[in-house]
Amino acid sequence: MPEHVTVERSKNRDHGDYATNVALQLAKRAGKPPREVAAVLAARLTAVDGVASVDVAGPGFLNVTLDAASAGALARTIVEGGAAYGRGDSLQGLKINLEFVSANPTGPIHIGGVRWAAVGDSLGRILRAAGADVSTEYYINDAGVQIDKFGASLMASANGRPVPEDGYVGEYINDIAAEIVAAEPDVLTKPEDEQKKVFTAVGLRLMVAEIQRSMEEFGAHFDVWFSEKSLHASGAVEKAIERLRAQGHVYDDGGAIWLRTTDFGDDKDRVLIKSDGETTYFASDAAYYLDKRDRGNEVCVYMLGADHHGYVGRLKAIVACAGDDPEHNIEVLIGQFVKMLRGGEEVRMSKRAGNIITIDDVVEWIGVDAARYSLARSSTDSTLTLDIDLLTSAARENPVYYVQYAHARTCSIMKNAAAAGVDKGSADQFKPELLSHELESILLGVLGEFPQVVAKSAEWREPHHVARYLEQLAGAYHRFNDSNDNRVLPIGDAETTDLNRARLWLVEATRTTIANGLELLGVSAPERL
RNA sequence: GCGCUCGUAGCUCAACGGAUAGAGCAUUUGACUACGGAUCAAAAGGUUGCAGGUUCGAAUCCUGCCGAGCGCACCA
Numbered sequence: 001m002p003e004h005v006t007v008e009r010s011k012n013r014d015h016g017d018y019a020t021n022v023a024l025q026l027a028k029r030a031g032k033p034p035r036e037v038a039a040v041l042a043a044r045l046t047a048v049d050g051v052a053s054v055d056v057a058g059p060g061f062l063n064v065t066l067d068a069a070s071a072g073a074l075a076r077t078i079v080e081g082g083a084a085y086g087r088g089d090s091l092q093g094l095k096i097n098l099e100f101v102s103a104n105p106t107g108p109i110h111i112g113g114v115r116w117a118a119v120g121d122s123l124g125r126i127l128r129a130a131g132a133d134v135s136t137e138y139y140i141n142d143a144g145v146q147i148d149k150f151g152a153s154l155m156a157s158a159n160g161r162p163v164p165e166d167g168y169v170g171e172y173i174n175d176i177a178a179e180i181v182a183a184e185p186d187v188l189t190k191p192e193d194e195q196k197k198v199f200t201a202v203g204l205r206l207m208v209a210e211i212q213r214s215m216e217e218f219g220a221h222f223d224v225w226f227s228e229k230s231l232h233a234s235g236a237v238e239k240a241i242e243r244l245r246a247q248g249h250v251y252d253d254g255g256a257i258w259l260r261t262t263d264f265g266d267d268k269d270r271v272l273i274k275s276d277g278e279t280t281y282f283a284s285d286a287a288y289y290l291d292k293r294d295r296g297n298e299v300c301v302y303m304l305g306a307d308h309h310g311y312v313g314r315l316k317a318i319v320a321c322a323g324d325d326p327e328h329n330i331e332v333l334i335g336q337f338v339k340m341l342r343g344g345e346e347v348r349m350s351k352r353a354g355n356i357i358t359i360d361d362v363v364e365w366i367g368v369d370a371a372r373y374s375l376a377r378s379s380t381d382s383t384l385t386l387d388i389d390l391l392t393s394a395a396r397e398n399p400v401y402y403v404q405y406a407h408a409r410t411c412s413i414m415k416n417a418a419a420a421g422v423d424k425g426s427a428d429q430f431k432p433e434l435l436s437h438e439l440e441s442i443l444l445g446v447l448g449e450f451p452q453v454v455a456k457s458a459e460w461r462e463p464h465h466v467a468r469y470l471e472q473l474a475g476a477y478h479r480f481n482d483s484n485d486n487r488v489l490p491i492g493d494a495e496t497t498d499l500n501r502a503r504l505w506l507v508e509a510t511r512t513t514i515a516n517g518l519e520l521l522g523v524s525a526p527e528r529l
Numbered sequence: 530g531c532g533c534u535c536g537u538a539g540c541u542c543a544a545c546g547g548a549u550a551g552a553g554c555a556u557u558u559g560a561c562u563a564c565g566g567a568u569c570a571a572a573a574g575g576u577u578g579c580a581g582g583u584u585c586g587a588a589u590c591c592u593g594c595c596g597a598g599c600g601c602a603c604c605a
Contacts, residue, residue: 144605274603310600480570
């Protein structure tokens with residue numbers, strides 16, 4: 001038998017409900033033509049309970065069609081499963097640390113960071129739905145020269161001086177500086193070095209609080225906000241270097257202390273402690289990784305921007321130098337940039353010019369739901385281009401509303417049903433075989449795919465499959481809903497039939513599945529738009 | 530120069546090595562005195578950057594080329 005046998009929903013209605021290529025895979029080893037192998041399997045499959053027919057098609061595909069009753073029974077399964085429908089146990093028992101965004105606390109989160117917030121938070125939800133024990137984490141780079149520059153920039157602003165070379169500019173610098181002065185009016189009378197300490201420390205605290213507020217408003221939740229500085233304060237960096245030394249990968253050269261990362265595929269060895277005695281950012285990275293592992297995380301997932309892809313080699317080398325498995329204990333996901341268009345032209349963001357587009361801007365323009373959805377519905381492998389004019393002027397065209405509207409329509413029907421005193425009845429009164437209309441079969445087929453979509457999204461660490469699935473599901477529902485053949489509720493004073501009740505089960509199953517899917521994306525499922 | 534990633538409809542993006550490569554936007558034409566028209570039906574739109582190779586089968590895997598983005602510090 002082949003290692004994997006794929007059974008998938010048939011894309012084409014003529015190909016039954018499910019299709020498998022197993023006969024094509026087996027043909028060579030069986031020494032028989034694929035169609036002949038398929039015929040043998042078809043005979044066996046036809047006898048399976050719930051299977052209406054099995055056809056051999058094309059080069060040797062097996063197309064399986066279920067009988068209406070077993071297909072329709074899914075509606076009951078979903079309704080009874082409720083919020084649990086779609087959840088699985090494929091990652092049961094796996095403790096995963098998921099680090100994302102981790103933007104420098106020297107300014108607001110810009111558009112690039114928003115992509116990771118949307119994708120990372122959704123990924124966390126999806127991994128949990130697959131049974132994993134997930135801890136989400138934001139690494140605060142609160143040590144290093146960029147923090148000094150940040151403090152110096154704030155001090156310069158407060159004193160009405162131009163920002164220093166390589167400093168930070170922008171409205172937010174002036175705002176934070178003013179806030180610090182307002183809170184501590186006597187700060188400007190202190191000597192420069194005292195001032196700088198205050199501006200740096202308080203500025204950092206305010207900036208981190210600002211980022212935390214933005215993330216919370218965006219619905220992105222982090223279980224841990226991890227301070228880089230704390231690694232130095234606790235002595236974790238020194239201890240990490242000792243541990244790596246004990247593994248035999250640390251050496252001295254030119255007055256500096258190095259990690260021999262080239263042993264594990266890195267381009268060059270990396271400095272842990274510079275010849276002036278200062279530890280490097282890389283040393284913090286090593287200590288941070290070991291700390292994550294010490295906290296019981298089996299897999300550490302890093303979501304990095306494309307500008308950091310050069311880190312993959314050295315991060316994996318850290319893992320290997322620590323004696324861990326770089327193919328299992330660490331996963332580095334590289335995401336491409338987001339490009340913004342305005343007036344048909346690319347918006348060139350520069351921190352220097354202070355024209356950055358922030359997470360708060362995006363939320364103000366289109367709202368959290370549309371922002372999260374727009375960012376999470378495509379793969380992070382490709383650069384994403386967002387047209388600001390289109391997003392704001394044609395906000396209603398956003399596919400998120402297509403999905404949310406489908407959900408609202410199911411709610412509307414259920415509300416109308418309740419008002420008319422129509423009830424779907426108990427589970428044993430439900431007659432699934434009545435859901436035999438083509439549009440009902442298609443809808444049931446899509447509904448049945450949800451658990452697999454969630455499991456695959458989790459396995460591949462790709463949330464966008466959930467969004468695409470929801471669009472497909474919403475489409476199937478809209479078509480069902482708009483077809484006059486599939487009226488759910490009785491018209492006027494007509495008596496409620498078993499078919500009305502069966503369709504209510506289907507509508508509720510749809511509502512449940514859309515709501516569960518949107519939850520995985522951190523997008524709301526409103527009852528009306 | 531070396532390395533990583535990406536080239537799919539006019540635009541933005543999908544497609545676990547499978548059957549006729551799909552959606553939305555934009556364009557054209559239709560559908561509400563019945564569960565919300567933020568919807569639906571239909572038309573048009575493609576040599577999947579180019580050329581080879583592997584395979585019963587390639588947008589997908591391999592090689593080369595072209596193009597784009599990013600990265601190649603005792604910075605963080």
